[in-house]
Structure formats: C-alpha cells, structure tokens
Amino acid sequence: MKHHIVLLSANQVTQLLFKFEHVRLLHVGPLALLAHINNHYWVIRGRCIARSTVGRCIQCFKTSPRFISPFMAPLPRERVIIARLFARTGVDYCGPVMVRSGLRKVTPLKSYVCVFICLVTIYNINTSRVSVVIVSRRFH
C-alpha cells in the first residue's frame, strides 16, 4: 500500500482495531502486532497502543509465565566461617576441551580444565604448585 491510513492514538477505532488484530493473530506480542498493523495503517504512538493492548489482554495475562526465582539454599558452613585464605578449598573439573596451540593445521589436543576454588574467599587458583601436584596425581 503506497499511502497508509493515518490513525490517531486516542481514537476508539484504533484501540478496537489493535484489540481485534491481537486476538485474530492469536495473541501476538506488541512488536508483532505493531508490525502487522503498520502494513496497512500509520498509527501515531502505535508502540504505546500495542503495548497497552497486550498488557490489558486477560488471556495473555493468564497464560504468560512469571519467573519465580528459586529460593537459594543456605551457604555451606565452610563458606561462612572466617578462616585464612585457602584453608578450605574446592575443585571443579570440566572437559574434554579441544585446544589448538599454534597456527593452522595443528591437531587439537584433548584437554581437561581443573579449577581450584578458595571457599573462604572467591579467589581461584589454577597454577599453584599444590594444585599441579594434585592434578598430576589424579590423572596419572
């Protein structure tokens, strides 16, 4: 359509048109609703009307999932007791990860990641001598 029909935002016809198209298009979101209506009409403050139409729709309100944040479990005792650094540690493993060192045509090496975590603070170590010894004992 070359020349779109201009609709005012405060007009009742405009709001009924948005509501009708919202239901006809199976309760689409405000962006899709506005994109569809913009194919035929030029609505002044159309995004505001589209959002209010979707926001007032009772079916959309009933079916929209609400995110409820899960309750966080209490921290373990090791995390809340004051102690020296690395007095209590944890280990996380992941892998295998394919690592390529060098430029092109280098065959990737299968590698594993080992992260040592200080439970007293949030510092991570992965290069200390103790950790290397523990890892080497674990994988050899």
Ligand SMILES: [Zn+2]
């Ligand atoms: Zn709806």
